[in-house]
Amino acid sequence: DGGITQSPKYLFRKEGQNVTLSCEQNLNHDAMYWYRQDPGQGLRLIYYSQIVNDFQKGDIAEGYSVSREKKESFPLTVTSAQKNPTAFYLCASSSRLAGVVDTQYFGPGTRLTVL
Amino acid sequence: AQSVTQPDIHITVSEGASLELRCNYSYGATPYLFWYVQSPGQGLQLLLKYFSGDTLVQGIKGFEAEFKRSQSSFNLRKPSVHWSDAAEYFCAVNTGFQKLVFGTGTRLLVSP
Numbered sequence: 001d002g003g004i005t006q007s008p009k010y011l012f013r014k015e016g017q018n019v020t021l022s023c024e025q026n027l028n029h030d031a032m033y034w035y036r037q038d039p040g041q042g043l044r045l046i047y048y049s050q051i052v053n054d055f056q057k058g059d060i061a062e063g064y065s066v067s068r069e070k071k072e073s074f075p076l077t078v079t080s081a082q083k084n085p086t087a088f089y090l091c092a093s094s095s096r097l098a099g100v101v102d103t104q105y106f107g108p109g110t111r112l113t114v115l
Numbered sequence: 116a117q118s119v120t121q122p123d124i125h126i127t128v129s130e131g132a133s134l135e136l137r138c139n140y141s142y143g144a145t146p147y148l149f150w151y152v153q154s155p156g157q158g159l160q161l162l163l164k165y166f167s168g169d170t171l172v173q174g175i176k177g178f179e180a181e182f183k184r185s186q187s188s189f190n191l192r193k194p195s196v197h198w199s200d201a202a203e204y205f206c207a208v209n210t211g212f213q214k215l216v217f218g219t220g221t222r223l224l225v226s227p
Contacts, residue, residue, distance in 0.1 A: 004158075040124070042205060042217040043159075058214075090158055103149070104215060106158040 003027065004107035006091050011112045013078075013085070021076045021110045023091030030095060032074035033104060036060060037088040046089075049074055078112065086114045117142045117210045121218035128196045129226050136191040136221050138206030147209035148189040150180055153220075154202045162204075165189065176200070201225045 004025045013019045023032065031050045035043040045058030049068040063082025068074055074093075078085045088111050092104040120139045128134050140146055147166050151159040163174025170182040180191045189206060206218045 006158075040219060042219040043215075044217075045214060048214070092159075103161060103164060105161065106151075108158040109156070111156070 004091060004093055004105060006089075006107040006110050008110060009108070011110055013112065013114050015114055016080045018077055018079050019112065021078070021089055021091075021112070023074045023076065023107060025072055025074075025091075025093045025107075027093055027095070027105065028071070029093035029105075030071070031093060031102075032068070033092040033094075034058075034064070034066065034074070034076045035090045035092065037090060037109075043090065046076065085112055087112060117208060117216050119206050119208050119216055119218035121204075121206055121221050123221045124219070125222045125224065127224040127226055130198050131195050134191075134193045134196045134200070134223070136204050136206075136223070138189045138191065138218060139187050140189065140206075140208045141187065142208055142210065144211075146182075146189075148180075148182060149207040149209070149215070150174065150178070150189075150191050151205045151207065152176075152202050153205065159205065162191070196223075196225055198225045198227070 007022045033048040034046040037043050044060050046064050047066040049055035052071050055066050055068050065077045088109050090109045091107040094102045094104045118141045149164045150162040152162050153159050162178050163172050165172050165182045173179050178193050182189050203220045203222045205220045207215045
């Protein structure tokens with residue numbers, strides 16, 4: 001089945017530790033995205049990538065880093081510099097490049113809790 | 116700046132009754148509009164989208180939405196709500212370069 005997978009579903013981290021969230025898609029989509037969701041705030045864009053080996057900061061990139069070495073993978077690292085990392089993280093992908101509107105499809109999410 | 120407003124944080128509807136969820140957007144150019152649904156602890160599922168053409172669009176699960184340019188609105192409707200429709204609903208607008216701006220969501224509760 002085609003789709004987007006995120007792992008793990010739940011993740012616990014101690015303060016001061018970096019942690020990496022996985023996102024894989026087999027939809028052959030060019031673009032991938034990371035969003036953060038907090039109660040009552042909707043979704044906010046962290047980073048996005050329109051093509052392999054290229055990515056751009058979104059609205060709330062501070063304290064996060066990404067890489068895009070393969071078309072199907074877009075891991076997100078939450079660093080110790082992120083002040084309030086506890087949140088629900090959603091990965092998405094879409095099939096078109098910049099400047100052409102297309103639909104974003106979402107993975108099931110990872111809930112990160114900092115202890 | 117582009118923005119999306121969903122004025123209702125919570126809505127409670129009786130099972131079998133009709134539903135309308137409101138969405139207003141602020142965007143200078145032609146908007147590309149989306150409605151997504153999210154069950155607790157899950158990802159977002161696309162319900163429907165408007166890019167151009169007929170302003171009344173049909174989606175999955177019996178939902179429809181109407182784009183009204185004069186009112187900057189894209190309200191979601193369903194004629195008869197089922198208990199399984201209880202979820203959170205998000206309206207979003209594409210601002211170009213694939214960036215989506217989301218509203219803060221409306222949580223739908225369905226009473227028996």
